[in-house]
Amino acid sequence: MKKALFIVLLGTFLFTGCAAYVAPTVPPMGLAFENVKAPLDVNVNKTKMSEKQGEASSLCVLWLFAFGDCSIAKAARNGNIKTINHADYQYTNILGFFQQFQVIVYGE
Amino acid sequence: MKKLIYFMFLTAFIMLVCSGCATYQSEVKPPQGIFFTSIKAPLTVNFDHTPTNAKLLKTSYKKTQYFQDFLLTWMNFAWGDINIPMIANKAGINKVAYADCEFLNILNIYAEFKVNIYGYADEKNDNSPEL
Numbered sequence: 001m002k003k004a005l006f007i008v009l010l011g012t013f014l015f016t017g018c019a020a021y022v023a024p025t026v027p028p029m030g031l032a033f034e035n036v037k038a039p040l041d042v043n044v045n046k047t048k049m050s051e052k053q054g055e056a057s058s059l060c061v062l063w064l065f066a067f068g069d070c071s072i073a074k075a076a077r078n079g080n081i082k083t084i085n086h087a088d089y090q091y092t093n094i095l096g097f098f099q100q101f102q103v104i105v106y107g108e
Numbered sequence: 109m110k111k112l113i114y115f116m117f118l119t120a121f122i123m124l125v126c127s128g129c130a131t132y133q134s135e136v137k138p139p140q141g142i143f144f145t146s147i148k149a150p151l152t153v154n155f156d157h158t159p160t161n162a163k164l165l166k167t168s169y170k171k172t173q174y175f176q177d178f179l180l181t182w183m184n185f186a187w188g189d190i191n192i193p194m195i196a197n198k199a200g201i202n203k204v205a206y207a208d209c210e211f212l213n214i215l216n217i218y219a220e221f222k223v224n225i226y227g228y229a230d231e232k233n234d235n236s237p238e239l
């Protein structure tokens with residue numbers, strides 16, 4: 001009985017999408033460990049590359065609690081960026097117990 | 109038999125609570141928590157030449173709300189209007205630069221989805237840059 005309940009709980013946690021994220025570009029995901037950086041902005045036609053960057057992140061702990069501000073406004077404010085040219089994101093996942101979604105904006 | 113019924117009921121309850129009925133769809137969606145979520149994330153993802161300077165006006169007073177009645181009916185309700193032209197018009201914004209969203213979810217019982225719009229106000233001597 002306990003074993004069946006554990007399987008149901010584990011299956012529910014793993015397959016309801018709680019341990020995942022959505023972005024325009026999603027590389028193959030690792031359930032046990034993941035640390036990927038991918039484009040957030042996929043419209044890069046004649047986009048000027050910039051060195052200056054700003055970051056903002058949100059966290060999800062133990063699949064249970066998610067909090068944080070990874071908005072464009074916060075990232076631009078953190079990097080003191082006046083004009084954004086393009087953006088990436090970085091996603092870190094350690095067994096689903098710790099997940100970080102970081103938005104990185106590049107601009108001037 | 110009683111154990112089986114209890115097990116089925118518990119499974120159905122967990123599936124209902126954790127199936128993410130109170131979630132949302134967006135181009136960018138950071139990981140969500142099962143019990144509690146309070147996050148801000150980008151809504152627009154086309155950033156080429158997007159201004160983010162201090163002259164931008166921000167408006168976010170519109171949101172949609174969700175409520176699940178677990179006690180009596182087990183039904184869920186959602187209402188609200190967050191269309192961008194209406195929000196921008198009310199704040200006098202005629203050039204929207206970009207948008208962020210805010211999502212709050214408490215135990216899948218109550219949820220809020222808010223849109224933050226950033227843009228320039230319409231003025232006769234408009235010095236705002238072309239977006």
